[in-house]
Amino acid sequence: MLLTQKPIYLEDSIMQKGLPATAGSKILSGFKAPFDAAVVERLSQKGYTLQSVPSATEFGLYPLTQEPPLPTAVSAVRDRVCDFALCNDFSGQNRQSASDSGLYYIHPTYGSVSRYGLIPSVSSMDTIGIVCKNLADGFALLSVIAGHDDRDGISLPSSSYAFAPSETPLRTVVLSEDTSPLLPVLPEAALILFCAELAGNISRYDGLNFGYRASEFHGLEDLYLNTRTEGFALNTKLSLVIGAMVLSESYYTPRYHKAMQVRRALYTALDALFTAADIISVPPSLRGGELLAPLCGLPSVGLPDGTLLMAARSNENALYAAVKRRSL
Amino acid sequence: MRYELVMGLETHVELSTNSKLFCSCSAQFGAAANEHVCPACAGMPGLLPVANRKAIELGIAASLLTNSEITREITFDKKSYFYPDLPTGYQTTQWFSPICRNGWVEIETENGIKKIGLKQIHIEEDAGKLVHDERTDTSLIDYNRAGVPLCEIVSNPDFRTADEVIAYLEKLRSLLSFAGVSDCKMQEGSMRCDVNISVRPAGSDTLGVRTEIKNMNSLSAIARAIAYEYERHTEALETGCETLVQETRRWDDGKGMTFPMREKENATDYRYFPHPDIVPVVIDEDWIDTVRQSLPEPAHQKYERYINRYALSEADARFLTGYKSLCDILESVCTHYPNVLEISTWITGELMALCKASGISEENVTVDERHFARLLHLLDEKAINRGTAKKIFAAIVKENADPDQYIEQHNLGLLSDESQITDAISQILVQNPKAVSEYQAGSEKVLGFLMGQVMRATGGKADPGRVSVLLRDALSRQ
Numbered sequence: 001m002l003l004t005q006k007p008i009y010l011e012d013s014i015m016q017k018g019l020p021a022t023a024g025s026k027i028l029s030g031f032k033a034p035f036d037a038a039v040v041e042r043l044s045q046k047g048y049t050l051q052s053v054p055s056a057t058e059f060g061l062y063p064l065t066q067e068p069p070l071p072t073a074v075s076a077v078r079d080r081v082c083d084f085a086l087c088n089d090f091s092g093q094n095r096q097s098a099s100d101s102g103l104y105y106i107h108p109t110y111g112s113v114s115r116y117g118l119i120p121s122v123s124s125m126d127t128i129g130i131v132c133k134n135l136a137d138g139f140a141l142l143s144v145i146a147g148h149d150d151r152d153g154i155s156l157p158s159s160s161y162a163f164a165p166s167e168t169p170l171r172t173v174v175l176s177e178d179t180s181p182l183l184p185v186l187p188e189a190a191l192i193l194f195c196a197e198l199a200g201n202i203s204r205y206d207g208l209n210f211g212y213r214a215s216e217f218h219g220l221e222d223l224y225l226n227t228r229t230e231g232f233a234l235n236t237k238l239s240l241v242i243g244a245m246v247l248s249e250s251y252y253t254p255r256y257h258k259a260m261q262v263r264r265a266l267y268t269a270l271d272a273l274f275t276a277a278d279i280i281s282v283p284p285s286l287r288g289g290e291l292l293a294p295l296c297g298l299p300s301v302g303l304p305d306g307t308l309l310m311a312a313r314s315n316e317n318a319l320y321a322a323v324k325r326r327s328l
Numbered sequence: 329m330r331y332e333l334v335m336g337l338e339t340h341v342e343l344s345t346n347s348k349l350f351c352s353c354s355a356q357f358g359a360a361a362n363e364h365v366c367p368a369c370a371g372m373p374g375l376l377p378v379a380n381r382k383a384i385e386l387g388i389a390a391s392l393l394t395n396s397e398i399t400r401e402i403t404f405d406k407k408s409y410f411y412p413d414l415p416t417g418y419q420t421t422q423w424f425s426p427i428c429r430n431g432w433v434e435i436e437t438e439n440g441i442k443k444i445g446l447k448q449i450h451i452e453e454d455a456g457k458l459v460h461d462e463r464t465d466t467s468l469i470d471y472n473r474a475g476v477p478l479c480e481i482v483s484n485p486d487f488r489t490a491d492e493v494i495a496y497l498e499k500l501r502s503l504l505s506f507a508g509v510s511d512c513k514m515q516e517g518s519m520r521c522d523v524n525i526s527v528r529p530a531g532s533d534t535l536g537v538r539t540e541i542k543n544m545n546s547l548s549a550i551a552r553a554i555a556y557e558y559e560r561h562t563e564a565l566e567t568g569c570e571t572l573v574q575e576t577r578r579w580d581d582g583k584g585m586t587f588p589m590r591e592k593e594n595a596t597d598y599r600y601f602p603h604p605d606i607v608p609v610v611i612d613e614d615w616i617d618t619v620r621q622s623l624p625e626p627a628h629q630k631y632e633r634y635i636n637r638y639a640l641s642e643a644d645a646r647f648l649t650g651y652k653s654l655c656d657i658l659e660s661v662c663t664h665y666p667n668v669l670e671i672s673t674w675i676t677g678e679l680m681a682l683c684k685a686s687g688i689s690e691e692n693v694t695v696d697e698r699h700f701a702r703l704l705h706l707l708d709e710k711a712i713n714r715g716t717a718k719k720i721f722a723a724i725v726k727e728n729a730d731p732d733q734y735i736e737q738h739n740l741g742l743l744s745d746e747s748q749i750t751d752a753i754s755q756i757l758v759q760n761p762k763a764v765s766e767y768q769a770g771s772e773k774v775l776g777f778l779m780g781q782v783m784r785a786t787g788g789k790a791d792p793g794r795v796s797v798l799l800r801d802a803l804s805r806q
Contacts, residue, residue, distance in 0.1 A: 015374050021374070031372075033374070034367045034372060034374075035367070037374070116374070116375070117375075119373040119374055120373060120374075120605075123604035123605050124604040151375075151376060151378065153377065153379075153605055153607050154605070154607060196601060197604055199408075199599075200408065200601065200604075203408055203417025204371040204373065205417075206371075206410060208371075208412055208469075209371065209415070224410055244599060247600075247601050248597050249597050249599075252599075252601070256601060
């Protein structure tokens with residue numbers, strides 16, 4: 001019983017064998033996926049047809065400039081070309097884009113959906129999520145793509161998943177600045193981690209044996225410089241500079257290590273909160289609030305009215321129950 | 329002015345696993361270029377690293393063999409730099425938590441036993457291999473080696489002579505190859521060594537300027553490179569003909585000199601950070617115990633055992649325990665044949681001669697234990713003589729021949745019909761009257777000549793002892 005007869009749109013950072021896999025970047029032009037991603041395997045096995053669309057932004061980073069809108073996974077759902085789209089969202093940006101288009105976004109627990117075959121951006125936050133028109137169907141699709149995979153070292157056991165709705169009362173708490181004194185530095189800590197890990201994941205794009213290579217160069221160093229100068233967008237280059245700085249010998253401890261400590265502290269603070277609540281509602285006014293779920297690997301859903309709900313790790317059940325009660 | 333040489337070693341050994349450290353490609357040596365490559369070890373995105381458990385176990389084994397303190401929770405870290413043999417633009421290594429620290433290795437020097445301290449051992453992946461094609465002036469990359477697991481063994485600057493360095497590397501090879509951690513073959517690149525060297529006035533306790541030497545492909549090359557660098561440093565210190573700088577230099581064996589490598593290499597900030605895709609590995613007491621109990625007997629223990637239990641000479645025991653392959657042969661054959669001394673003699677004598685003659689390396693040689701044992705039994709039973717036995721042994725080693733079948737096929741059975749011997753003797757004596765008179769005149773030497781003739785006439789199949797008796801008998805009746 002398929003949830004949709006239309007193809008499911010996948011951002012091309014999710015590899016489909018033989019198809020272009022660019023993650024929205026010129027540096028991967030010409031690169032064809034050598035194998036299928038785990039989510040592609042699972043969807044194909046069930047009989048779904050799939051379509052590929054370039055990722056909305058290069059490696060999923062915030063767009064710095066206003067560029068003319070290209071067809072994206074989110075716009076495909078908005079324009080009813082398809083009913084579901086899958087993308088990688090670590091910055092909360094796709095979720096924002098979905099909400100702006102009157103759609104829902106499900107961000108699963110980090111580790112519940114295998115990253116095998118996903119072109120990596122920020123390894124500790126990369127999570128394949130679902131853009132959909134109604135959440136019940138979205139959760140049903142999540143059951144299809146989630147599951148343990150030995151090929152992803154951080155993959156959670158399969159037994160965590162059961163999206164049956166429940167009647168038990170849900171305790172909801174609204175996140176505020178009082179929740180943690182670290183919330184104001186959350187955006188900076190997140191940026192440090194984004195840049196460091198992204199830099200570590202895109203050093204492989206050197207023009208040597210796949211992807212884009214500069215047409216003019218004299219010598220090896222020139223090849224590297226020209227390829228990466230021409231192949232990366234401005235945003236990515238800025239991330240590389242910041243990434244190099246925060247990982248450098250003199251800055252590692254006060255920047256990268258400190259950012260990891262901030263994350264660990266927030267993780268612990270939220271864990272404590274979840275002992276007394278099932279759902280945390282994140283007000284849009286709270287700066288950096290949308291980064292909490294990806295940063296701490298928590299499941300969340302974004303609603304068209306801008307509401308963002310988070311639950312404890314692997315407690316997608318609570319999210320499903322919460323939205324069901326809102327009859328959405 | 330007397331000078332003291334101070335050295336520390338960084339030794340890389342390839343771990344004897346079937347597959348690479350983080351992907352399932354084969355780690356076997358010797359394949360055609362780029363035969364053992366997958367998207368991961370070619371640097372393509374999308375595949376995630378899955379740590380090779382066997383590699384970690386071999387790392388634990390190396391830690392135990394060097395008396396080191398094992399780190400109970402290890403991570404793997406990214407070390408970033410750009411080079412064509414590094415497909416992902418980073419090497420996955422252990423910067424924050426090497427698998428062990430503070431071990432030591434004992435070596436024998438002319439002044440007795442010396443302990444060489446180890447700073448640490450860590451596990452990391454190897455890079456690919458760059459080959460320069462002179463004809464087209466291009467560089468070619470072979471990714472077979474990219475991702476193969478290595479242990480890097482870092483010593484303290486405890487070495488004072490090139491002999492100590494050689495003794496240490498031989499000891500490492502013995503420890504690690506006998507335990508199955510690495511086969512440590514320098515000629516295949518499964519053991520590589522860089523030497524950090526500095527010179528200071530004798531008696532000083534501050535270290536001199538340090539240079540690192542790379543690209544020595546054999547133990548003798550290492551000795552030559554050390555000798556050259558010592559000269560270069562002492563001359564610089566003595567005469568000021570050049571200023572020593574901290575740098576990495578490349579040994580050129582052909583020219584017998586070192587040359588500075590790109591200075592930029594020394595200034596790289598590697599931006600180490602923990603690899604976010606690799607979950608930290610917990611090494612608990614149970615795991616360490618399991619590895620400890622599975623360690624095979626080390627070479628020095630075999631040495632003691634061969635001398636005490638088997639009464640082998642020190643020289644033979646030392647020779648045999650230099651090669652795991654030879655110990656394996658000795659120990660497997662002695663389960664089928666009791667005289668270990670005899671087995672040892674055949675190995676150190678006949679087998680080594682065969683290896684030299686046919687280009688088989690002592691490290692790789694194997695002999696079927698049952699065939700070898702059977703041969704020795706046949707010799708004891710006097711079914712064949714020693715000369716024949718040597719021929720059959722060569723066939724066992726080269727073609728894995730079955731001795732009984734070989735004897736039958738080539739009709740090599742010891743001559744049991746004595747009348748054939750006495751007939752041959754009669755013939756030889758008739759054909760050599762001069763020799764007979766020489767013998768009767770008192771020459772014993774001519775007996776050897778006559779013996780040889782009889783042995784040849786009987787196709788080498790007669791028992792020499794019996795021939796000698798019958799020959800003397802026949803001569804006495806002339």
